Amino acid sequence: xxxxxxxxxxxxxxxxxxxxxxxxxxxxxxxxxxxxxxxxxxxxxxxxxxxxxxxxxxxxxxxxxxxxxxxxxxxxxxxxxxxxxxxxxxxxxxxxxxxxxxxxxxxxxxxxxxx
Amino acid sequence: xxxxxxxxxxxxxxxxxxxxxxxxxxxxxxxxxxxxxxxxxxxxxxxxxxxxxxxxxxxxxxxxxxxxxxxxxxxxxxxxxxxxxxxxxxxxxxxxxxxxxxxxxxxxxxx
Numbered sequence: 001x002x003x004x005x006x007x008x009x010x011x012x013x014x015x016x017x018x019x020x021x022x023x024x025x026x027x028x029x030x031x032x033x034x035x036x037x038x039x040x041x042x043x044x045x046x047x048x049x050x051x052x053x054x055x056x057x058x059x060x061x062x063x064x065x066x067x068x069x070x071x072x073x074x075x076x077x078x079x080x081x082x083x084x085x086x087x088x089x090x091x092x093x094x095x096x097x098x099x100x101x102x103x104x105x106x107x108x109x110x111x112x113x114x115x
Numbered sequence: 116x117x118x119x120x121x122x123x124x125x126x127x128x129x130x131x132x133x134x135x136x137x138x139x140x141x142x143x144x145x146x147x148x149x150x151x152x153x154x155x156x157x158x159x160x161x162x163x164x165x166x167x168x169x170x171x172x173x174x175x176x177x178x179x180x181x182x183x184x185x186x187x188x189x190x191x192x193x194x195x196x197x198x199x200x201x202x203x204x205x206x207x208x209x210x211x212x213x214x215x216x217x218x219x220x221x222x223x224x225x226x
Binding site: 031033040041042043044045048056091095097102103104105106107108109111 | 119161202212213214216218219
């Protein structure tokens with residue numbers, strides 16, 4: 001079974017530029033998560049999708065971050081404009097469902113550096 | 116206060132040692148807990164799930180203490196390959212599946 005795919009793996013941009021990340025979850029996984037992991041910290045949830053609907057985006061900085069999952073499969077996360085503090089690894093994860101007993105599988109992440 | 120807290124370490128131990136990490140959580144409604152292992156520049160990978168009082172898998176034992184609101188991870192007979200960051204995560208009662216992670220505890224096993 002193929003894992004969660006993410007691209008690009010690395011991205012370097014200057015502040016105020018825009019950037020987009022792509023995620024393809026494990027086939028059949030209805031729930032998709034985007035996390036931000038700043039160096040030295042644990043992952044922090046940005047947004048959660050159930051199929052193509054948003055379940056939780058309470059910690060998404062909506063003035064600059066946006067995400068979509070139009071067909072309920074792959075997803076994109078965009079930052080526009082980027083700030084220095086957005087430098088982090090952006091992890092995508094997926095689960096089959098939402099309940100307690102669903103293991104979250106993580107993709108390899110996109111490492112973003114904002115200069 | 117953070118929802119999930121861990122001592123960041125690092126914990127430096129010799130091969131063969133037994134080491135334990137604690138993780139405290141503030142939301143008493145949290146139903147399930149997880150230990151993830153994260154190697155340097157890699158994604159987190161699930162090590163153990165804890166739904167009731169505890170779980171054991173080979174050299175690894177996780178315990179849950181609901182009264183004191185902490186979970187622990189015990190690693191026996193440490194191997195060099197156990198060197199990694201161990202992330203504790205709690206899943207709330209909202210049934211969204213959302214995980215709240217601690218900052219991680221770094222373990223370095225020395226020869």
